[in-house]
Amino acid sequence: MQTTFAVKNYDLAATLASGQAFRWRSIDDVWEGIVAGRWVRLHQQHDSILAETVLAGSGWQWLLHYLQLDVDLAAVLDAFPKDAPMMAAAEACRGLRLLRQDPWECLASFICSSNKQIVQIQQIVELLCQRFGEPVEVPPGRELAFAFPTIASIAEVSESDLRACKMGFRAPYVLGTAQMIGRGELDLEKLRDLPLAQARAELLKFPGVGRKIADCVLLFAYGFPTAFPVDVWVMKALRELYFPRRRVKLKRLHHFSETHFGPHAGYAQQYLFHYMRTRKRAATK
DNA sequence: AACCAGGACACAA
DNA sequence: TTGTGTCATGGT
Numbered sequence: 002m003q004t005t006f007a008v009k010n011y012d013l014a015a016t017l018a019s020g021q022a023f024r025w026r027s028i029d030d031v032w033e034g035i036v037a038g039r040w041v042r043l044h045q046q047h048d049s050i051l052a053e054t055v056l057a058g059s060g061w062q063w064l065l066h067y068l069q070l071d072v073d074l075a076a077v078l079d080a081f082p083k084d085a086p087m088m089a090a091a092e093a094c095r096g097l098r099l100l101r102q103d104p105w106e107c108l109a110s111f112i113c114s115s116n117k118q119i120v121q122i123q124q125i126v127e128l129l130c131q132r133f134g135e136p137v138e139v140p141p142g143r144e145l146a147f148a149f150p151t152i153a154s155i156a157e158v159s160e161s162d163l164r165a166c167k168m169g170f171r172a173p174y175v176l177g178t179a180q181m182i183g184r185g186e187l188d189l190e191k192l193r194d195l196p197l198a199q200a201r202a203e204l205l206k207f208p209g210v211g212r213k214i215a216d217c218v219l220l221f222a223y224g225f226p227t228a229f230p231v232d233v234w235v236m237k238a239l240r241e242l243y244f245p246r247r248r249v250k251l252k253r254l255h256h257f258s259e260t261h262f263g264p265h266a267g268y269a270q271q272y273l274f275h276y277m278r279t280r281k282r283a284a285t286k
Numbered sequence: 287a288a289c290c291a292g293g294a295c296a297c298a299a
Numbered sequence: 300t301t302g303t304g305t306c307a308t309g310g311t
Contacts, residue, residue: 020292115293118310122292125308169307174294211294232292250301274292 003053004061010074012096013045019275020119021100021221023110023126024149035130037063037103038148040139055138069101080265086242087262087269090276097275099268100221104189105182106149107222112174112209114217121167128166133158156183174209181207197225212255220267227266229258238273 017025017032025034032043041064042053052064065071074096081087113125126149133154134147155163156179163172181187187207192200200223204215212231219228231239231254239254240247243261262269 111292112294114291116291116306117293117308118291120291121309164307167308170294170305171307209294213293217292230292233290234292252301278292 002055002057003051006050006052006061006065006068006070007048008045008050008070009048010096011045011050011068011070011098012094013043013050015094015096015275016068016098016100017043019097019271020278021217021271022102023119023123024130035137035146035148036067038135038137039063040137040146055140066101069098072098074098077265077268080263081269081272082261082263086238087272090269090272093279094272094275097272099224099271101224102222103149104192104218104222105152108178108189108204108207108210108214108218109149109155109175111214111217112178112207113168113171115171115209115214125166125168129163129168132162132166152179152182155179171209174207177208178210193223197227200225201228220270225267226264227259227262229255229262229266229270231255231258231270232274234274234277235270238277242273 013032014027014030017034018027022034025032027033030044034041034043039054039056039059044051050068052061054064078091081091109129110122110126113129114122117125130147130149133150135151137146137148139146155175158176160172160176163175166172168175182189187203192203195203197219200219201212201215204210204218205212210218214230216228216230219225220230229235231251236251236254239257240249243257258266258270
């Protein structure tokens with residue numbers, strides 16, 4: 002079962018590899034991943050994305066939503082501040098998008114992300130899925146693939162089971178979070194209806210979740226447009242591009258992020274993040 | 287071979 | 300409140 006989506010100003014490769022989701026693998030610009038429990042293969046050709054999956058009859062809404070194909074990117078970019086750093090980032094990251102992910106997968110993945118490189122996060126998440134995820138249907142002859150583990154399936158494993166997935170000191174955090182949700186202490190679906198600050202306060206109750214990881218989940222899963230995760234890269238971007246040769250504290254950077262980047266600050270953050278990472282990579286080669 | 291990674295946390299001052 | 304050491308693992 003396959004279809005084609007017309008897209009404009011969409012860079013699929015940059016989007017899937019920009020550190021928001023960790024389960025995509027590519028071979029020759031063909032991307033394979035699991036979305037909403039479904040195996041998917043994506044391939045971009047100019048102004049279209051070819052999508053292929055195995056389950057018939059369930060439509061494509063789940064994928065449209067995940068890829069956020071209805072977002073008017075021109076309107077988003079137009080809301081960016083017209084300063085030199087932001088214009089440079091927008092120019093360098095044409096077509097970069099924000100995905101809309103499942104809250105639990107996003108939360109658990111980013112708990113595993115703390116003080117880890119993206120390649121290592123990918124490895125941890127993959128091990129987690131192979132060990133505790135349900136197998137999903139794949140095309141004939143293809144190697145097995147697994148869904149992201151459910152909250153309940155993680156809540157009942159042991160800490161050492163999780164440490165076997167190479168997540169180290171993050172294991173009790175993932176376990177504790179799954180157990181809190183499993184006990185009903187906190188409902189991830191309820192967060193959708195809350196204002197940003199309240200939703201963030203709820204996420205901060207989970208072990209291993211601080212301001213940065215909370216903002217990642219708020220932006221990448223719940224779609225709060227002004228959530229602005231400040232990691233080491235974004236901090237570097239803000240300091241170098243907006244506060245050169247000044248020692249600016251994180252607290253002030255948060256205030257700056259809330260007042261300077263407008264109604265789509267979260268998108269601006271992703272552009273700065275990707276801009277810094279790709280710029281450095283180009284400079285060192 | 288040191289240094290660092292899409293940080294969070296306990297503890298000190 | 301703000302600053303510092305620690306945590307587990309592996310890439311660069």
